[in-house]
Amino acid sequence: ETGVTQTPRHLVMGMTNKKSLKCEQHLGHNAMYWYKQSAKKPLELMFVYNFKEQTENNSVPSRFSPECPNSSHLFLHLHTLQPEDSALYLCASSQDGTDTQYFGPGTRLTVL
Amino acid sequence: AQSVAQPEDQVNVAEGNPLTVKCTYSVSGNPYLFWYVQYPNRGLQFLLKYITGDNLVKGSYGFEAEFNKSQTSFHLKKPSALVSDSALYFCAVRDMGGGSYIPTFGRGTSLIVHP
Numbered sequence: 001e002t003g004v005t006q007t008p009r010h011l012v013m014g015m016t017n018k019k020s021l022k023c024e025q026h027l028g029h030n031a032m033y034w035y036k037q038s039a040k041k042p043l044e045l046m047f048v049y050n051f052k053e054q055t056e057n058n059s060v061p062s063r064f065s066p067e068c069p070n071s072s073h074l075f076l077h078l079h080t081l082q083p084e085d086s087a088l089y090l091c092a093s094s095q096d097g098t099d100t101q102y103f104g105p106g107t108r109l110t111v112l
Numbered sequence: 113a114q115s116v117a118q119p120e121d122q123v124n125v126a127e128g129n130p131l132t133v134k135c136t137y138s139v140s141g142n143p144y145l146f147w148y149v150q151y152p153n154r155g156l157q158f159l160l161k162y163i164t165g166d167n168l169v170k171g172s173y174g175f176e177a178e179f180n181k182s183q184t185s186f187h188l189k190k191p192s193a194l195v196s197d198s199a200l201y202f203c204a205v206r207d208m209g210g211g212s213y214i215p216t217f218g219r220g221t222s223l224i225v226h227p
Contacts, residue, residue, distance in 0.1 A: 002155065002157065006155075043156075090155050091155075092155075094213075099146070103157070104155050105154050105155045
């Protein structure tokens, strides 16, 4: 295991639902990331937090709302999603300056 | 700006044969280069990285990669493939001269090792 956990592992939701994805890292890192992985597309960076401050928002629609209450936890709040949002959502962490990212197992999201 | 290309969507190789997964990059300064592997239903796992020094980098599970500055390439190699090496492989690059520490990932290459 990489030291990064994600829950739930699978999520099915309707377009009118509200749900949240959770990520926790046990590595003492100070940077955390959300990525979206869709089939046959490059990994898409969504958000970056460094020392709990959001440093990147890669033009992500407002129906995705991140929250980083401390350096170990990262949430992705979801509301009124679209079917094209169905994907694997990956969380990662790194120690600023060392570059190597450690990924969680991902949450497989299906939007009906 | 930084970018990375993985020209092959899929690579097929017989078990016991050598394998190569290709990666080329573009940066304005010097590159940090990475390889990650993703097994089914798992997140990405770090394999190896090049920052500076010896052009041949050795990583986990017997993999290695060669940095070639003139060809702007960082191909992943293994002398003898195993069926268990079948997975999705991602190359990533970060421009050392850039202001961000966030790497750019390629589209991924699916490696299939046949028994």
